[in-house]
Structures are given as C-alpha cells and as structure tokens.
Amino acid sequence: MKASPLATAGIALASAAQAQVVQFDIEKRDGPLLRDLSRRATTVNGVLSNQQVQGGYFLNVEVGTPPQNITLQLDTGSSDVWVPASSAAICTEVSQRNPGCTFGSFNSDKSSTFVDVGQGDFDITYVDNTFSKGDYFQDDFHIGGVTVSNLTMGLGLDSSIANGLIGVGYVNDEASLGTTRSTYPNLPVVLQKEKLINTVAYSLWLNDLDASTGSILFGGIDTEKYEGDLTKINILRADNSNVFTEFAVELYEVQATSPSGTDTLSTNAGTLVAVLDSGTTLTYLPQDMAEEAWKEVGASYNEEFGLAVVPCSIRNINGHFSFTFAGPQGPKINVSMAELALDLFSGGPAPKFSSGPNQGQSVCEFGIQNTTGAPYLLGDTFLRSAFVVYDLVNNEIAIAPTSFNSTKTNVVAFASSGAPIPSATSAPNQSKSGPSSSTGSGLSAASGFQSNDNAAPLTSAFSGPGAIVVGLTLGYTLLGSAIFGIGWL
Template structure:
C-alpha cells in the first residue's frame, strides 16, 4: 500500500464524506466511554457525547474498530475527522486516553506507508479541494516544496507550529514590510480555523493597508466592503528566515461572507449602502497565532507527523493535473522537498520604522465590480487538523 486519497472520483461520480452515524443500523457499534466526548473550537462551536468504536470505510478500504466521537449535543453542522497529533486529541482531557486517529490508524493498517498527508484547499470560489494521505501531488503547487521544522511546545509536539519570519504588503502603489514586536511569530498552520489571527499591532497595520475596520458593536470582527475582493494587492508570508518560502495571499482570498443569507450593508460613512464582508485576518493576543483557511488556500501544505516537519509551497489554483508520489516507507522524508536554507543569516527580522503605508492606496483603490455570488461559494471548511467538506480527487491506489 502506498497512499490513499480520501476523495473518490472513479467515473464521473463523487462521494461525500457525511460522517453522520445511525448506530441503530450498525452491528459493530460499541460505546467505549459514555459521555466522554467533549470538544470546542476556535469559533465557539462545540460537540459532546460518547466515544465509540465502529467500522470506518474509505473507498475500498476499511478500518475496523476505529475510535470516534459521537456528537449527541452539537452546533457543528457537519462531521469532523481528527488528523493532527494524537497528543492533542480531546480524549486526553475528557477520557484520559489517546487513541489512533485517522492517519495513524491508516498507517497501522498498512493503507499508507507513513503518518503524513498533504492538503490542497483550492481557492475560495472553488467547490472542491483535496486531502491526500500518505503522499504528495506535485501538480498541485508551483515552484519548490520546502520543508520547515515543526516547533515543539513544552518539549512535546502537539500543534503544527512554524516560524513566520516576516509579512509584507504589496499593491500597485508600493510595498510595506509590516512590523510587530512579536516577530518572528510562532504560528500554527491550522486548517481547523476559518480565519487567520495575528498580533494586534500587526493586524492593525494589515487593516490600515486594506481599509478594514474593527466593528466592536454589531459584529465583533474586522469588516470590509465586499467589493474590495476585486482590488489589487497581496500579502507575502515569509517563513523561517529571509530566504525561506514565500506564500502570497491576494485580496480575493481574504474577504468572506459575514452571514449565510443576504449580506448586511454599511448604514453610513464612505461605504454607505455597500455590502459588508468579514476580513480574513483578525487580531489575537493568544499565542501561538493561527494561520487558518484564509492563508492555507494559497498554500500547498504537507504535514509529516513522523519527522515533525511540514512542506510548503505556493498553491496551483484549480489545477486539473495530478502526479502523486507516495512516501516511500514509514518515517520517510517528504518526497521532492528540500530543507529551508538561510545560511548564517539572523533568525530575527529587521524592524523598519513605519512612517507611512505606501501600499494602502493601491489596496483600497480599484474596481467596485465584485460578484457577491462568488463570495457566497464558501463551501470548504476544515477543523484543526480535521476535515469536513465535499472533496474530489483520485481513487485509492495500492501497489
């Protein structure tokens, strides 16, 4: 067995991973810890219920006696699968136990060679994305795939923490290197978080660049006119040193619907009557900071849990090609990836004195023609190293 793609496209059909359980119809359902499942997420949603074991089928493969949580009480509208470090499972606190989650169970069952997977969310307007267990797809990114070391917390690996060296803002009117007394930042590449969270001083500069404002009365979030999604400009996230990998995130990936229905509008001010959207970069004083889906859609990320590394490269949006390479064996290095090399250069970025934001004008001036229809296609949501969505890709492969 070499690698497996959770998503299926065996003819022109697709399979939805619904992750809903009718335990009365299962002859193998077994409650392990009654009322032992209890978890909450960044957006304050939660789920609670029992831990149970049952057979989980993925395409033509299956995992017997696989441990899962049954959300009897939940406001999460979809099922979730944990794919992070086992030591970060909710069961460590609520059930005093650690169980093999999906990638670990796949490796132990011989379905994949190593505990690793790659994530390609695709762009905000796309209806599909892809998670590939046990391999990478070289057609889903551009340039080079670079390995970054995951940083431990308290000498343990629990989150996908890497070092964000710098953040730059670029638009037709100029380029700015944004500052923070916290740089370099410890950031989690967190597919379980919709938005991205930076230190307050840096988030404030980002908002000033793009023309976003923090609304603490009605929405308690940074807001921006939806029309700004069509404006030029991007933010460059640079990792692990000045010569580390660089991921550019454009405005159309950073502006999200604020509500599920008809968008609210500004009641006064320069944007009066315009639709209000949520901006994809928010502020937080909590560490480590989070780079969620608003960042990850612009990156192709490989999570290697056995070597405590991630591979990262700019994504190739809407790629229709595929070239899958499996991890060669248990604990093998990320295929086709090279280590970040910054030589003897300092790991602490310079802190330029901000005398003005030269890129702000270019970010905030532009065509007001923005399709709200495209903004409404917000269909891919991933929860902290868990997945839930309609995903499409290749069949399961074995050799």
Template sequence: MRTQGALAAGALLVGAACAASTPPGVVRWDISRRDRRQELARLGKRADTYEEVITNEEMRGGYFATCQIGTPGQDLTLQLDTGSSDIWVPASTAQVCSRRGDRGCSFGSFNPDESETFEVVGEGNFDISYVDTSYAKGDYFTDVFEIGGAVIQNMTMGLGSDTDINHGLVGVGYPQNEAIVGTTQSLRSMYPNLPIQMVNEGLINTAAYSLWLNDLDASSGNILFGGIDTKKYVGELTRIDILPTIEDIRTSFKVYLTSLQAVSASGKDTLTSRKFPIPVVLDSGTTLSYLPTDIAQQTWREVGAIWSDQLGNAVIPCKMRTSKGYFSFGFAGPSGPRIKVGMDELVLDLTSGPAPLFTSGKYSGEEACRFGIQNFTSAPYLLGDTFLRSAYVVYDLVNNQIGIAATDFNSTESNIVPFPSLSAHIPSATPAPDQAQATEKPSFTTPAYAAKSGFLDLNAPAPESGDESAASGLGPVFGAGQMAVVGLTMVLTMLGSGLFVLL
C-alpha cells in the same frame, strides 16, 4: 481547533467523485464547488484508489467529508479539522439533533443500536470543549469507519450523547492533542487516531497528508493522505520544522511566521510586529486568519479595512476583491518559503444573500464584506483558509515538519507521489536553509504605507512578481434590518459548524 480555540466559517462537503487514479498507499479526496442545497453522493472503492469529491458550502464551517460508520454503514457528514485530533459524532439521541432546520443534525447522527460492530471502550471518557464553551460528551467507542472508500476496521471515536454541536468532526492532528489526553493529563491515554490507524491498517505508508484547496472560486481540488501531488504547486516545496508545545511534545501544526509584506503597484511595505517571530498554526478548521493586533491593524490600513464595533470584525468594501495588491507571508527565516495571498482570497461575503451596505462613513452605499485577516490579542495565532488556499501544504506527523509551496491554482495535471516509508521525509521537498535564524526578533518600525494607494486603486496594474523579495476608529454603521440579517447568518454559520467563530 479544540480546547485552546475553535474557529470555522465556510465549508466543503463530500459529493460524487471524478475518475482519477491514485497509486497504492495514498487516499485521495477531490474537491469541487457546489451550491449548498445540492444532494450529496458517494463513490465506492476503486482499484488502488480511494477518492471522494468534497463540495464547498461556504456558509457552513470548515471542510467536510461524508463518511460511513458501523455495520451496516450509517452516513454522516463530518468536519475535517487539522486543528483537532479525535473523530467524534453526535448520537441520534442527542437533544441538539431534535431541533428543526439548520440547527438540527442535518448532516447526520449515529445510532449505536443499529451497528453490529459497535463497542464501548471508554464509558463516559469522551469530553471535548471549545473556546466558545460549546462541547460534546459521552463514550469512546470503536467501530468500522469508512471515508473516501478507505475502510478502517477498528477506529476509536467519541459519541456525543450530550452536546450542543450539531455535527461531528474528523480530527487529523497529533494524537497528543486528543481530548482524552487533556482529560487525563497523561500521554499514556493516547490511542491511534485516524492518520495513525490508516498506517496501522496498511492504507498509507506514513502519517502524513497534503492539502490543495485551490482558489475560492475553484471547481476542484484535493486532499491526499499518504502522498503529495507535484503538479499542484509551483516552485520548490520547502520543509520547515513544526514547533514543540512543551519540550519535545507537539500538539498542533505550529510554525514560525517571520515576515509579512504588503505589495502593490505603488510600492512595498515590510509590516512589523512586536510578536515576531510569530508562532502560527496552519489550521484547516479556521476560515479566517488571525494575527497579533499590531500587525493585523497594519494590513487593515494598507487595504482600507475598517473595524466595525457592531460586527466585531474588520470589514471592507466587497469591490476590493478585485484589487491587484497582495500580501507575502514568509516562514522559517529570511531564505524560507514565501506565499503570496491576493485580495481575491481575502475579501469574503458577510451573508449568503445580498451583501449589506455601509450606511455612513467614507464607504456609504457600498457593499460590505469581511476582511480575511483579523486580530487576536494573544496566542494561538492562526492561518486559516484565507491563507491555506494560496499554499500547498504537507503535514508530516512523523518527522514533525510542514512542507509548503505556492499553490498552482486550477491545475489540471496530476503526479501523485506516495511517501515510500514510515520515516521518509516529504517527497521532493528540501529543508529551509536558515531555520536557525527564524527565532531572531526584528526591530519594530512603522511602515511607510507605500503600497496603500496601489491597493486602493482598483485600476492599478498587478505588481511584478519580483516585488515580493490601523484602520481603527469609528466603524461603519449598518441599518438595524441589515444587522439582523448579518447576525442571523453569522449565528447559523457558527451553529452549523458547531465551532464558534471568534469575531
């Protein structure tokens, strides 16, 4: 997310593609997991198909795609972000690119002097900043932009000549959230960003795309511009409305979270918050999920997570990733879609090496991990990758709707359906029946924590599928050496992504 907040950890990078076909009007990226040291490869255009493999590099930040910019094309690996709206790239002359190691521009930088088609269209007008005060400044320019074999001839982008961020981004949010709009405080400053320009140049039929991230350990997944894949989700695909920021203007993919349940073999708890209905942004640029403090603390108590003052995080024993309990997220009222998120998606490594150990307290001697639900004291509240991997999500920028269904993990089948026209609704999706009730505020009660023992008992059976209708205090103590390792890894994660993780 830009300006209002920017969070990222974990990553996907573009690599070599598999030979799958897509219909005209759809741009497809396949996702696969690789070690972060593996070399990136590219795939050219195939008939009626634009396809690249996106590879997971967990300790970087966000989802990345290898692109080509200019004539001849220069390779850069850029972060894909649903929470921002500009494409921008670090200039080869930027000071941040002269740093060594992971802090340099190892994902590439752009040299405008080497492109025959480079043209400045807004001198000094590009200015973007993030919640941690990181920034990028420079010119707006137009040039040829290629991603996944899809070539956009006249793409407006920002050139980060003055930046402390070591890689660029591909923002695919609403044009109303472009940096220039914030600078000028005028919607007249909007330009056609990537989803809009893909429509303008006839690559896709409408400004919409779908995400199937698959599970944390998956070897494949995909992102489709201009279409959906009906074989990548189970149950019904439901349309829910995107909330306006002011009046009828939308700047982010914000929807109402209207319920949250904790479910395990020992019981089920309805968790509550004084913030319900909670406006949450579905943001691929955020690795963790951030909820209001009152309900986040209830999830911590259910699973035995403990707040660490040293890390500024809720942490949990790594062994809890095998717990059979799950959380059920409900949207858009009592009959809206529900998404189950298991503990295997909510327990994340703290470092890229050996896990640090708890050195005191009830978990002394056990390996420590980060819990995937953290807290914010105020909006914006975010559902990041720890949620999005369990959901198949369609972002429709024209009709201002989100399509959402439970993901079909590790599906090997495919049935890609393009949006037939610019104003067409999400294919195969039905509207949530009672969205008008989504604004109702439920009473605040203390959960009974009936599910707690089932979460903590790792030998307990998984809850039956029909079950889905604070741990504050002294945090764990890590040794100084462990803290140095964890701290360094977290710094590299933040700097590697360019977007500071609020922990």
C-alpha cells in the same frame, strides 16, 4: 480548529483504486475495505468540496452498520474523529437560532457494530470555549465505499457544536489525554497501520476561493499542485515538552504589497508562532499586526459582528499579503486580495455600507482577523494559496505556492515510514527571530489598496435585509480550535 463567525462548509471523499493510488470520490459509495490488504496502496486521495460562503471543508462519511450518513469537518488543528449524537440537545432542540444538526448525527442504537469503549471519556474544548462531551466508541467508518473497521471515535452527547469533525493531527493532541491519560490510533495512523500509505503524512491542496474542489492526499504529494520549490520547515514543540502536538511553525514576516509599495507589518508579540489549521476559516494574527493589515486595506472593525469588514470590490485590487516562514530565506506564500474578501452570508442581497467612503458598496468580511493571544492561526484564507505537506513522522511541514485550478496530476508517494518528503528541500538557516522590521508611519502600500485613506465608520453602517441574516448567522455559527500551550520550541 476555529471557524469564521459567519462560516461552515464542505468536503468529500470517494473510492477508486488506480495503480498505487486509492482515490475517494463523493459519488461512489461502494469499494474495497481498508482491511483487504491484498490490494496495497501507497497514497489515499480525498476530493474536497468548497462552499465558499460558509467556509471550511467537510467530508461526507458513513458511520455504523447499516451506515448512517454524516458530514464532518476536516481539521488539521485537532486529532479526534467525533460525531454528534442524534439525542444531543444541539440536534433535537431546533429553533430559529439553532438549525440543529443539519450535517447529520449518529444514532448508536441503530448500529449493530457499535461498541462503547469509554463512557464519559470524550471531552474536547476549543479555544472559543465551544465543546463536545460524551463517550469514546468503536464502529465501522466508511469514506465513500471504503471502510475502516473498529475506528475509535468520540460521540458528542452534550455539544455546543452542531457538526462533528475529522481531526487528522498528532495523537498527542487527542482529547483522551485529558481524561484517560492515554492515546489511540487515530485516522492517519490507522491508514498507515492498514498499509494503505507508507508513512503518517499527507498533503493539502484547497485550490482558490471560487473552486468547488480541492484534495487531501494521504501518504504522498502531487507535484502538479504547486509552483516553484517545495520547502521544508521545522514543526515546533511546546515549551518544556518532548512531544509534538500541533502544526506550529515560525511565521517570520508578514508584508503587504500593492502597486504603490511594500510594508512589513510589525507586532509586539515577539517570536510569532502560527498553527496551520484547515479547521479555521479565517487567518488570526496578533491584535497589533491585524490592525496594521486593516489600515493597509481600509478595513473597519464592527463591534456588533466582531469582525473587520471591507467592501467586496477590494477583490479586484492588484495587491497581496506575503507570509514568510522560518527566517528570511524560508518559503514565502503570497495571498491575493481575491482570496481575502469573503461574502458574509448566502442567499438574498448582500448588506451594504450606509455611510462613509464605502457608502453603497457591498460588505465582505476580511480574511485577516485579530486575536489577543496565541495560538495564532493560519486558516483557509491562507491555506488556499499554499500547497502544504504535513509530515507527522519527521515533524516537518513542506510548503510551496499553490497551482490554482491545476488539472494535471503527478502523485509521488513517500517511499517508506519516516522517508523524507518527496521533492522537498530544507529551508536554510531556520531561526526564531520573529518579524524582522516594522511598517513605520508611512504605510506606502496602503494607497494602492484603497481609494480612500479613511475606513468607513461601522456603527450601524450596514443597510438592507442582509444585515438581519448576518446577525442571525452569528447567533448559531460556532468558533473552535483545540486548546494548546502558548510557548513553542
């Protein structure tokens, strides 16, 4: 999980059983317990709400007895459910730079069903060195009106992160491996064990940047939420490992296409492995590849904010970036410019460029940012354009272009544990050859993305009250992503 420097946002699940589907809805608080096996479901559907300015997707849940309301971020890049403790300094020491645990916190003393099962055993650190530490505990976990009894969770007693997470990754990426050397059944596994779903798998449909809702569907796919073919590719294991820990796949090629042409971005990173991570707001590519993407669209890097920014008007350009996976015949996802220019903050007037060719235009953060080393992350600015199926039993990802704003539904459940992904076919000739070519010096597509060839100088280039708000936001909004090895097989 890695959030934008300027971002945090929302999801929600609620509960209504329909035929073989248990749907979670944010308004509905009451419903059957997961442990009531007389009503068997084969899929569990969660409605996701999107607060686009803050980025990310959060679940409204309840923990304990009586239930305490907490909003937790959905994260395919980690594997633990954890909540901030109400006594943690991050929650109690509120200041201008630290608004506290505005998404809620958990007071274990007020829950009659709380059981501490591992004092000091919960310890998770993300790639930006943000962290949460404390105890493992078991308690009732309510999503809408549905309850999982005795779910194992982490309690963040000492945390640099003000909101908790719902990690839905592999059990082999649980933080407990670093302390107790053991794993436990996390939420996706529990759903299968309780026979709510047939296999440990789920599909993710975030919809577009402006949409208020999307969905996560445990145990099945929705064939109305994607276009074209659903194509399977292999998840890669870490080097020298026999286990799978993250949703790492081969990113074969990235291209920039505008009305003036198509360029293939290059990198010296060699084989490019990327993690499909819903807990990451932006997309992070190797430094050299990200800089080429910036040149294409005329983005400028601002040292103070640590971001590449663009004029917000770039949303209206008829261009896109294409991401191809697992070889030249693998699935390809196009991400439009409308999905790659994000508002810097909410409330008040936006900051504007005060000089350069973009003078007077509103400033947006660009959805493709840079990082100097693996893991490279395909976050929400990519995932909104893709329908993605995560199969944790067969260790496969299935992917197709999303069907934006689809109002139809056709849910197909996995037939059994280990059954293949419904309606999906395997990509042929999957390889690890890396990006196939370089841009060269022409950047023929660039002129179609921008009216000026030179990016605006960004030293003190922002004006207006919005610039102050952006600076404050950077001070307390955190980055994260579960630490993982660099090499994959």
